[in-house]
Amino acid sequence: MILGVDVGTSVTKASLLGRDGTATVTHGVRSTLRRLPGGRVEQDLDEVLETVLSVVRSVAAEADEPIEALAITGQGDGLWLRDREGHQVGPAISWLDARASSVLDRWHETGVLRRVHELTGAGMFPGSAGPLLAHLAEHDPERLERAEVAGYCVDAIIQRLTGEITVDASDASLPFLDVPTRTYSAEALAACGLESHRRLLAEPAPPGKLFGLDGSMARQLGLPSGLPVSAGPFDLPACALGAGIDEVGDGTLVIGTTLGCQVLRDEVGLVPGAEIAGMWLATPRADRFLRVMPAMVGTANLDWVLAMVGADVGELETLLGNSEPGAGGVSALSFLSSSGERAPFVEPRARGQFTGLSLETRPADLVRAMCEAVAYAARHNLEAAGLTGTVSACGGGAQSAAWSQIFADVLGRPLHVPHEQCVGGRGAAMTAWDSLGEPVDRVQWAADRHVVQPHPRAVEFYERGYRDYLAAIDRARPGWQATAKGRQATPKEAGE
Incomplete structure (x- = not known):
């Protein structure tokens, strides 16, 4: 058995997984996500570590x-x-953090985003390491000196x-890694003005x-000292592995707090002039890469x-069943994050909207319109990532039969949903068995869906x-971009 741990943004889970991919x-x-003024979103490393220790102890105690x-x-x-020693130097800054939005605006105007994208294929967003390091270098340099x-x-x-x-190379891939060679790009660091901080990587x-x-730690957890520990890949590629992605062109849709859209590729394709978004990730195989669009x-x-219509997730199936495709004429754009959007385009000021509202619009129509908008976003991102094969889906959203049907209908493809819900931990366990020299039967794992x-x-x-x-x-988009520049869009820019 392997004990797989998935340290999520708000929940840490641990599962005891057998070689058939089933969690016994x-x-x-839950862990705490602190939302603070100025778009700051932080976590406390010690608290997150304690969640890991807690779930590992609980699972290990039940292992037979x-x-x-x-x-x-x-x-x-x-x-x-x-x-x-591994102690935090200031709170951990979440990928949801928006404090570096102004850095992204400046880098967009000066061509830094374009240059880094050309070098590494990384489309940076406010919560990625590059702009966050640059923000701290400007506003809190002493913190970087202590790290x-x-x-x-x-x-x-x-x-x-x-x-x-x-x-892990998957984590290091954004934004400074030359993914095929798994080495950092000195040019990308220099483009961001961060070459003096190379020592931190x-x-x-x-x-x-x-x-x-x-x-x-072994004594705290009730596990043997020296027990092998596998580190990564991080949750997006781990979910791709755990969901059964194996053939070039296959895609995985992680319907979680955000939408992880990824396609397995056999080469990294850096296209000059392409939209500056997404990323290329290294995988546990040196000859396979993931093209990822993390919306x-x-x-x-x-x-x-x-919450807006006064319902809870237990009512989702009924609400979606009470509104036909097209949501009674209501449509939505689903860009609700305070840090905007990062795939398949980067717009830090992107914002959501509903259109087509009338006095006849019902709560069910609003819910369906938003669910359809997220499904459209999934298709937009998977197509941008180069989808040609099958699509697997996992995450909390995939547990809804009605929403899964919307995704399948919008994608126009069958949606393969694993029965095992601990998909990230499953992918990490698969990687660990490979590292131990005892690979699992991938066909058997993929069939369990x-x-x-x-x-x-x-x-x-x-x-x-x-x-x-x-x-x-x-x-x-012209209106969002005008907002980023501190002015209103003209009627022509806004498409009026």
């Missing part, structure tokens, strides 16, 4: 077979500054569990690297619209709706 024991605990390894995955991006390492959630936990300073661990559980829309949108077939008439309807969605974005 799962425990979860030996645990071969501890496999860690978790949220990516953000900035988790630590000292040599030994600027990393991410997974490697922060690994450092505390094992004492090792490391980073840990070298990516080679594929298959395992670490040993520290003795004191800022997802189940957070569903939670918001349900159900398939949501698209309805032909709905596919035809949503094809028109998707074109309208793209046109609505084209009309809205």
Whole structure:
């Protein structure tokens, strides 16, 4: 058995996974996400670590077979500054943080975003490490001086569990890594004005690297000292692996707080002049890469619209069933995040909207319109990532039969949903078994899922709706960009 841990943005889960990919024991605990003025979103590393220790202890106590390894995955991006002993240097900055939006605006105007995208394929957003480091270098340089390492959630936990300073290549991919060679691009660092902070970036661990559980941590967890610990990949690629993605062109849709859209590729394609968005991620295989479009829309949108109409998630199936495709003429743009959108385009000031409202509009129509908008965003991102094969879906949103049907209909493709819900931990466990030299049967893992077939008439309807969605974005973007410049869009810019 392998104990897989997924350190999410708001929930940490641990599962005891067998070689068939099934979890026999799962425990979860919530962690605190602090939203502060100025778009700041932070977490406390010690508290996050305690959530990990809590769920690992609980699962280990129920294990009736030996645990071969501890496999860690978790949220990516953000900035988790630590000292040599692994203690935080200031609160961890979440990937949801918007404090560096002005840095993105400046980099867009000066061509920095374009240059870094040309070098590494990374489309930076406010909550990625590049702009966050630049923001701190300008506003809190002493904090960077005190830090030994600027990393991410997974490697922060690994450092505390094992004492090792490391980073998985998937985490390091955004924004400074030359992904095919797994080395940092000095040119990308220089373009961001951050070459003097190169010392803070840990070298990516080679594929298959395992670490040993520290003795004191082992005693706290009730596990053997030196137990192999696998570090990554972070949650997006871990979910792709856990959902069964295996063939080039296959895609995975992670319907979580945000929407992780990713497609497996066999080469990194940097296209001059392309939209500055998304990222290329290294995977546990040196010859496979993920083209990722991590949109800022997802189940957070569903939670918001349900709260607006005074409903809860338990009523979702009924609400979606009470509104036909097209939501009674109501349509939406789902850009509700305070940091805007980051894929398949970067617009820090992107904002949501409802159109087509009337006195006949019902709560069910608002909910369906938002769910359709998120599904349109999924298609937009998967197409931008180069989808040609099958699509798997996981995350909380995939547990809704009605919403999954909307995704299948909008995509016009069958949606493959794993039965096992601990998909990120599953992908981390798969990676750990590979590192141990005991790979699992990937065909068997991929077969453990159900398939949501698209309805032909709905596919035809949503094809028109998707074109309208793209046109609505084209009309809205000049207004967002004008807001970023501190002025109102002219009627011509706004498409009037």
